[in-house]
Amino acid sequence: MAALTFISAVLVIGLAFYLVFAMFRAEDL
16 A cells, blocks of 8 residues: 555655754763
């Protein structure tokens, strides 16, 4: 189903951005 694929893509992209954001925060501390 296209909806399920879209939701999965959004979750994966969101997780990737969260990991990058967490790394930048770790470097600032």
